[in-house]
Amino acid sequence: MGLVLLVVIWLITLVSTYFFVAKTWWLPAGASAAAAGIDHHFTVSFYLMGFVFVAAQLVLGYLVWKYREGSSSQKASYSHGNTTLEVVWTVLTTILFVGLNLASSSIWAAERFRAAEANAVPVEVTGMQFAWYFRYPGPDGKFGLTKPELEDASAGSEAALGLDAHDPASKDDVVSGVMVVPVNREIEVILRAHDVIHSFFVPSMRFKQDAVPGLAIHMHFTPIQTGDYEIACAELCGLGHYKMHGMLKVVSQEEFDKWLAAREAEKQ
Amino acid sequence: MATHESAAHASHTHAAPQGFIRKWIFSLDHKVIGLQYYFLALTAVFVGMFLSLLMRIHLIWPTATLPFFGEIKPETYLSLLTMHGTIMVFFVLTTAPQGGFGNYFLPIQIGAPDMAFPVLNMLSFWTTFLGFVVLLAAFVVTGGAPLHGWTGYAPLSALQSAGPGEGLGADLWITSIAIFCIGALMGALNFITTTLDMRAKGMTMMRMPLTVWAWFVTAILGLLAFGVLLSAGILLLMDRNLGTSFFVPLVTVNGQLTGHKGGSPLLWQHLFWFFGHPEVYIAILPAMGMCSQLLSVFSRKPIFGYKAMVYAIMTIGFLGFMVWGHHMFMSGMSPYTAFAFSIMTMGIGVPSAIKTFNWLGTLMGGRIRFTSPMLFAIGFVSLFVTGGISGPFLAQPVLDIYLHETYFVIAHFHLIMGVASIFGIFAATYYWFPKMFGRMMNEPLAKLHFWLTFVGAYAIFMPMHYYGMSAGLRRYSQSTEVAYILKLLPIQRFITIAAFITIASQFIFVINLFWSMFKGAKANDNPWEATTLEWITATPPPHDNFGGRTPVVNNGPYEYSVPGAPRDFVMQTDPEIKPKH
Numbered sequence: 001m002g003l004v005l006l007v008v009i010w011l012i013t014l015v016s017t018y019f020f021v022a023k024t025w026w027l028p029a030g031a032s033a034a035a036a037g038i039d040h041h042f043t044v045s046f047y048l049m050g051f052v053f054v055a056a057q058l059v060l061g062y063l064v065w066k067y068r069e070g071s072s073s074q075k076a077s078y079s080h081g082n083t084t085l086e087v088v089w090t091v092l093t094t095i096l097f098v099g100l101n102l103a104s105s106s107i108w109a110a111e112r113f114r115a116a117e118a119n120a121v122p123v124e125v126t127g128m129q130f131a132w133y134f135r136y137p138g139p140d141g142k143f144g145l146t147k148p149e150l151e152d153a154s155a156g157s158e159a160a161l162g163l164d165a166h167d168p169a170s171k172d173d174v175v176s177g178v179m180v181v182p183v184n185r186e187i188e189v190i191l192r193a194h195d196v197i198h199s200f201f202v203p204s205m206r207f208k209q210d211a212v213p214g215l216a217i218h219m220h221f222t223p224i225q226t227g228d229y230e231i232a233c234a235e236l237c238g239l240g241h242y243k244m245h246g247m248l249k250v251v252s253q254e255e256f257d258k259w260l261a262a263r264e265a266e267k268q
Numbered sequence: 269m270a271t272h273e274s275a276a277h278a279s280h281t282h283a284a285p286q287g288f289i290r291k292w293i294f295s296l297d298h299k300v301i302g303l304q305y306y307f308l309a310l311t312a313v314f315v316g317m318f319l320s321l322l323m324r325i326h327l328i329w330p331t332a333t334l335p336f337f338g339e340i341k342p343e344t345y346l347s348l349l350t351m352h353g354t355i356m357v358f359f360v361l362t363t364a365p366q367g368g369f370g371n372y373f374l375p376i377q378i379g380a381p382d383m384a385f386p387v388l389n390m391l392s393f394w395t396t397f398l399g400f401v402v403l404l405a406a407f408v409v410t411g412g413a414p415l416h417g418w419t420g421y422a423p424l425s426a427l428q429s430a431g432p433g434e435g436l437g438a439d440l441w442i443t444s445i446a447i448f449c450i451g452a453l454m455g456a457l458n459f460i461t462t463t464l465d466m467r468a469k470g471m472t473m474m475r476m477p478l479t480v481w482a483w484f485v486t487a488i489l490g491l492l493a494f495g496v497l498l499s500a501g502i503l504l505l506m507d508r509n510l511g512t513s514f515f516v517p518l519v520t521v522n523g524q525l526t527g528h529k530g531g532s533p534l535l536w537q538h539l540f541w542f543f544g545h546p547e548v549y550i551a552i553l554p555a556m557g558m559c560s561q562l563l564s565v566f567s568r569k570p571i572f573g574y575k576a577m578v579y580a581i582m583t584i585g586f587l588g589f590m591v592w593g594h595h596m597f598m599s600g601m602s603p604y605t606a607f608a609f610s611i612m613t614m615g616i617g618v619p620s621a622i623k624t625f626n627w628l629g630t631l632m633g634g635r636i637r638f639t640s641p642m643l644f645a646i647g648f649v650s651l652f653v654t655g656g657i658s659g660p661f662l663a664q665p666v667l668d669i670y671l672h673e674t675y676f677v678i679a680h681f682h683l684i685m686g687v688a689s690i691f692g693i694f695a696a697t698y699y700w701f702p703k704m705f706g707r708m709m710n711e712p713l714a715k716l717h718f719w720l721t722f723v724g725a726y727a728i729f730m731p732m733h734y735y736g737m738s739a740g741l742r743r744y745s746q747s748t749e750v751a752y753i754l755k756l757l758p759i760q761r762f763i764t765i766a767a768f769i770t771i772a773s774q775f776i777f778v779i780n781l782f783w784s785m786f787k788g789a790k791a792n793d794n795p796w797e798a799t800t801l802e803w804i805t806a807t808p809p810p811h812d813n814f815g816g817r818t819p820v821v822n823n824g825p826y827e828y829s830v831p832g833a834p835r836d837f838v839m840q841t842d843p844e845i846k847p848k849h
Contacts, residue, residue: 001638008723009650016654016730025734025759027670028752041666049657056624056653063631064646067567068638076829076836077633081573085629086622093621097614097660104666105607111669112603129430129522153523160523195521196424197533199598199673203739203752208669212533212600213423214517232750234598234673234741236417238424238431239343242744 002068009061013054020046031229031250032205033222037107039206045100052096116188116220121181124190126161127198127211128153130240132231133161136174136260143190144170151194174263179248182256183226191217199235202248210235223250284811294394296386297811301393302372303704308397309364309693310778315404316355317771319348324764328757330746343432345745346415350433351407353418354441356686357547358448359400364693365554366490367396367455370483373700374459376802377480379468379819381812384461388454395451403444406437414438417743419544422515422536423528426507429521439508442501449498452490459487468801470821474578475840477800477825478571481578482557485585489546489553492589497543500536507531537599541592548685549588553581555692556623559648561825562695563627565798566642567634568836570826572626580619580626587616597665598672606665613663620656624649635829639796640714644695647722648688654726655684658733673743676736679729687725694721694777701781702795706807707788713780717773724770728763735759799837800825 019025030039067076116122124135124143137143144167151162158175165171181187191200193211201208207221233244251259285291295301325332326340326348333339340348371389375382383389406413414433416425424430425438463484467476476484506512513531520526564571571577593601593609627649636642658680661667671677694717701709740747740756747753747760794803801821805814819841827838830845838845 001643002636005638005643005646008719012650012723012726012730016726019734025738025756027737028739038666038670041664042670045661045664045667049660053653053657056628057650059628060631060646060650060653063628064636067631067634067636069568069635076568076635078570078829078831079572079633080570080826081576081626081629083573085625086573086576089625090618090622093618094615097617098611100660101610101614101664104664107666108603108606111666112606148518148520148525151520151523153520162520162523195519196427196430197421201673201739201741203670206670208598208672210599213519214531214533215600217600230750230752232739232741232753236346236415236421236424236743239341239346239415239745241346242342242746243749245750 002065002071006061006065009057013057013061017050017054020050028204030204030206031223031225031227032207033224034107034111035204035206041104041107044103048096048100112219115218117186120186120188120220122188122190123179123181124192125179125200125211126192126194127200127233127237127244128160128194129196129238130233130244131160131177132179132200132233132244132246133157134176134179135161136176136263137169138172138174138264140169140172142169144168144173148194172264172267174260174267176263177246179231179246180256180259181223181248181250182253183223183250185253186220186222189219189221191219196237197235198233198237198244201232201234202229203232204229205248208234223248226250226252294390296382296390298371298375298383298386298389299704299809301389302368302370304393305363305367305371305396306369308393308400309360309368312355312359312363312400316352316360317774319352319355321767321771323348323352324767326745327747328761328764330748342745343415344412346417346743347413347433347437349743350415350417350441351403351413354403354445357418357551358445359396359403361551361685361689362452362547363396365558365689365696366459366483366486366550367393369479369558369693369696369700370459370486370554372704373802374480374483375462375466376805376809376813377477377800378463378466378471379801379814379821380462380466381814383458384466385458388458392451392454392458395447395454399444399447399451402440402447406440406444409436409440411435411437414441419540420504420536422504422507422531422533423517423519425536426504426516426528427519427521427526428508429524429526439505442505442508446498446501446505449494449501452494453498456487456490456494459483460491463487468819468821471840474575475821475824477557478560478574478577478581479554479557481581482553485581486550486553489550489585489588493543493546493550496539500539500543504536534596534599534601537596538592541595542589544595545592546585546588548681549584551685551689552692553584555648555689556581556652558692558696558699559627559645559652560623560630561800562641562645562699563630563649564826564828565796566637566639566645567631568637568828569630569634570824570828572629572632573622574824574826576622577626580622583619584616587612587619591616594663594668597668603665610663610665614660617656617660617663624653624656639698640709640711640718641695641699641796643715643718644691644698647718648691648695650722651683651688651691651725654730655680655682655688659684670739671736673741674736675732675740675742678742679732679736682732683725683729687729694718697781699796700802701784702791703802703807703809705785705788706791707784708791708795709784709788710780713776717776717780720773720776721770724766724773727766728770731759731763797835797837799823799827799839801840804839804841
């Protein structure tokens, strides 16, 4: 029985580890400035934790085989433990866990502690059951007023956001169902939600943040690769949660300017 | 202490009840109440498992029409996951290890004739039972069960208009949890008092079996955590029905104003997780205690580092209250707090690692008997390591940005809080069945059950890590709408097949359980040659546990293979041995 346990535990460990090492299913290629740092920390964590995982399982399998009843061992050893060993592995584990944590703290700080740069491209992202809307402030650089009582979800677009047409700042606001941003520019994301909590997740950008009703959460990221990237809602928001997805289009600065100008023209 | 003890004992001199109702339904006997909790959990686990099976079928076959159930709509799927989570967390993982085994064996293992407050004990079971009935009622009311997930995040859970199931179904859901909290609070009070006040002569705290330590610390966690959830639940009910706005700011649903304003959705998350994280330890600590116990018994060796194990249980319990924010890294809470929560969470890894090392240390140099309880205890260690190792990923905010709300999280908490705890429950069932029913369980069937469940659990939950690594999101009723998630469908198919086989093999356990109850081989009083107090009394134990004799304890709980002793185990009541290291 000890041998069977050893074989099964080792096999499970081997197969499980294989798929991590072979990266059969893995993170999509990173396309934001922060992705490289995050992915590197992923890799470091995988090596360290992977080592602990494999070592612990191999030792477990070995011990149950080695110390099975009926093997050459005469009698179980009478020992209540070993204080030195206890201290050694407590200290080692503490160093490993705290060290791992500290190593990643600068990435977190860069992501979340500083505000977006002054020249960042502002985009307001609003989640509602079950759609994302993206608003650009237009040439005046100011977002117009929105009022909850003006919202008309079924009309979509500006009406869905409840944009107040009487506010001069709202005249040039552009509302889109697709998020278009220029490459290599910092994007300031202002996250809002109308009804329940949603979460704005772009796996390729390594970007995720809940959109919470009542809060306007300011975040930023810098796409460094043009292309189309999927946006998925990552917080349970109701029966249509699974289909609350969107598209992030990262284009060149010229294309972005052209697209925005065209949308402005449509409005007039 | 002596006067205290005799006073406590005097209050328990009530004679064994004779009528069926007093004996088996409204019983004051902690053993009967323990069995009631156990069978409630057994019923609940099958309901919960059935729900997960429906979810697994729907995930890979969204258009399937099921017998009795019809077509599963997206909202039905969300109801299933809400009820699955709620039933499993509250009525299985909290109920079986603590309410079931804790009730039955804590008093016996400390040499007490009953719990400190038998009437309170009976009330806490029936309150829990009522909670379960109210929860199940949510299935049959108009609109069905709620779809807001077991975490019930507001405003989704606070607004009747937010979706189907958010009407009466959601009210019943919250009411059920509130009722459960009341039952759990009464139980916790009882466990703490019993452990502190009812120990037999010589049963010092540091001679208590690790199972007792685990139940004791779990009860303290319960006392502090369930009160908070109870209050949060009442506030949520008020938001839903009385027009208050604790958790709801000014929101519109489908463009319609709801009349709420000024509340904070994050407040609910803080309150919920202040309960929710300790709850994880409420589920796992008793399993850790049982596992420690069994590894020592069947290795025929003292537990490695008893004191370290006790301190580790305490440290885990203590830190468990300081880490709730790690569920909220992406919630909009201040990013500065993430540092503190993250460091504390990684800190919990330390006592968890100490326990793992000590389990391995217990096996080393032992003479391992591969009984079915031991197999499950060894399986527990393996699963605990596997489930634990993904913790440090999720505990780091930088990695949680990507992993939060993916299947990686599901894999993590199912392995460590779900499967590992269930392995603790299985191990305890196979181990204590002879004492509870006077018969042995069928060993070949038990071993078959172990192998299928052990391999099956890995086959179900290991692939979920890969799904999560590929950003596959949880609580998605279909994977058809997002292109990159659709590509991951083969993983879901594999998991569903594995789930089918694993769930089917649980019937081996049930058949064995009921068959052995009536037909199993007769058990003697100490079939495993173990040292703790439940093995000195008759099988099954008499009404007052020790038949009028009060045990006197002279030894620690894990004296195996003592040099010079006539047998390879020394009972706790045997004459005191002089420990030599």
